[in-house]
Amino acid sequence: MTPEKCPNCGTKLKPETLSCPNCPMSFPEDDSASAVHPLKQTPLYRALPPILLFAGIGYLIWSMATGLFHLGETSANYDAVDRNAAASGTPASSSASSSTTIAAEVSPPSEPARHEVVYISHEDSVAPRRAAISARAADPQTRSWRLRGVVYDLTTLKPLSGCTIILVDERANRRIETRTDAFGRYRTIVPSLAEGGYVIGIEKDGYAPAYLDSAQDGVPTMSTAQRVALADDMAKTFTSQPATIQAANAAPVRTDFYLAPRR
Known part of the structure; x- marks a missing residue:
């Protein structure tokens, strides 16, 4: 900043003068740091951090509520499947397959015999005939x-x-x-x-x-x-x-x- 008088020789100076006309004294322009001014705190700028904070909290609450809602829907669907399976008497997780193996269980030897099939006889004693199922119709309610x-x-x-x-x-x-x-x-x-x-x-x-x-x-x-x-x-x-x-x-x-x- 140019002074009113040269500090070296006392010559009066104009504001725009950068050097003294009577001596080697010079007056450089202000550095860039002196031109920096702090940002004014406007009302919107002051309100921005709380707004962002509350927006983040709101998003978190909304995400949790949405997740709980979908979880409730899934649980309701599973409950409905279980109820339907219980009503029909069929396990919900069972599925038909083209090849099934069932483990053998021990039968008590004293149980009286029940003959529900037609046998295959020896060709020398009785002429072979087609094997047949029981004469009684199967009960459709038996699973x-x-x-x-x-x-x-x-x-x-x-x-x-x-x-x-x-x-x-x-x-x-x-x-x-x-x-x-x-x-x-x-x-x-x-x-x-x-x-x-x-x-x-x-x-x-x-x-x-x-x-x-x-x-x-x-x-x-x-x-x-x-x-x-x-x-x-x-x-x-x-x-x-x-x-x-x-x-x-x-x-x-x-x-x-x-x-x-x-x-």
């Missing part, structure tokens, strides 16, 4: 069938452990398996079928796939020689049609089977 029985060696009448019993629903292309225990017993629960029954297959190492079921008259009372001859014929020349098993209601159905050992 599952309980099947059980024992698998025997035809020649010795001893129970066979480790047999794989295969039940096939040909309409739904569904296969269910169970195995006999150490006493030759099997027990399984299968979904009921609206029409027809399950086609039965039995697999056991060292035994032919042909079998007789418990409706075969006289097998337990045959002599050993008769059973051995019958088993030889089944293992060599007998071709069988598999039996079909069906329950009429929720009561257990017991069917025993006889396998012929390979020679």
Whole structure:
């Protein structure tokens, strides 16, 4: 800033003079720092921080409320599914599959036999005929069938452990398996079928796939020689049609089977 008089020689100076005309004294312009003025605090500027603070709090509250609302909707949907499943008697998480395996359970040996299937007979004694289901119609209200029985060696009448019993629903292309225990017993629960029954297959190492079921008259009372001859014929020349098993209601159905050992 130019002074009124030169401090060196006392010459009067004009405001716009940058140097003294009578001496080497100079008066540089003010530096840039002296031209900086603080920003005026307007009302809007002073109100800006509280506005931003309250806006952030409001957004946080809105986000939490939205999340709780969606969580409530999801819970309500699950509750509705559970109620519908309970009303229909079907588990909500169950799904049909083309191949299902059900674990075998032990059947009490003292349970009286219930014959609900037509047997496959030996061609030398009775002409083979198509296996058929129970004559009684299945109860449409029954959701599952309980099947059980024992698998025997035809020649010795001893129970066979480790047999794989295969039940096939040909309409739904569904296969269910169970195995006999150490006493030759099997027990399984299968979904009921609206029409027809399950086609039965039995697999056991060292035994032919042909079998007789418990409706075969006289097998337990045959002599050993008769059973051995019958088993030889089944293992060599007998071709069988598999039996079909069906329950009429929720009561257990017991069917025993006889396998012929390979020679």
